Amino acid sequence: KSEQVPSAMGLGVFVDRDGSVSAAGGFLVQTLFSAEDRLIDQLIQNIQKIPFITEFLRQGKTPEEMVGEVFSGIPCHGLEKRGLRYQCTCSRRRVERALIALGREELERLAEEEEITDVTCEYCRSSYAFTMNEIDALLREIAPES
Template structure:
């Protein structure tokens, strides 16, 4: 089961989250038939979305948009406060030569571009923050966003391990944030401990859980657990939502579609579900407008 754990230090104002997202990444990438480069890049972004979604209050959502000049073009992830995550990549079959024996996510996304974070906090207008891509490795870009746009010193680690057959055998990550007033001694200690850790994928493949990751990060620093929540893929699309979109075309728009006497096919970008509306369906929609 994919899940996330959130903790806070007992003395210093430091909060941290760690998650495992292996099943989530496999399901999303299977739906989009992603090639290895896209699988790893999208998998990291899904983990980042899960971590950021856990910082929200009930009913709130966050959307991440990584957009660069590389062959992947863009990565979109949406996360809800209840642990629901979804996402897709612009070019799921993009490919590049290996770099130092590893998939080249940075050049796949592109060194030049932007990360836009949009939060629906159930207010009149959503909050939106945009920063330039920092390294295009996903984790560092999220940490840079927190520092630049929200002024919260943060460390983010994300990992996806891809087997030769294309299956993801380990995926997850962590997020640590220092809240004001900052305790420099504790922050320095955390930085040193992060630097000593093996890679996220190495830890997860060895059987480490989110609880284990946090215990390693907070070694010698007292903390207590705030919550544990499940993480899962779920799409927000439905036939009814697509119908509402067709209603928004107005009577003339629907009549124009009817004039072509063609069926309308709509595919959800997140889950790849197909919705078909034939002329009889469009006639019914027009009738409802009247």
């Protein structure tokens, strides 16, 4: 069953004359199912009125100032403030699950043809190596085909 959540997103990148990115930012707003229609209407009006995100960035506005304009006239408060960091959520177990998802036939081929199966995360470039024995162990996790 699909859950359609009313959402709005604004993204912007401020590019200098030399082509380098000097600032980037944005917002994602999703309403709660219990949100009152009048508040949703106010939010829509606010989002339609605000400048492009690149204009916020060009003016040097803070994330709090951007939120203030998006939620103008709507009671809200921040829950927490966290710094952004580059972090991938890949792990050896996730890669194992991805290999299992390839199916029995492909895993059997890997176990027979490849001494070492290397998998590289496309996001963080971490590399995971699996021996033939480890691929065989993954095959044992797959239910036998009937």
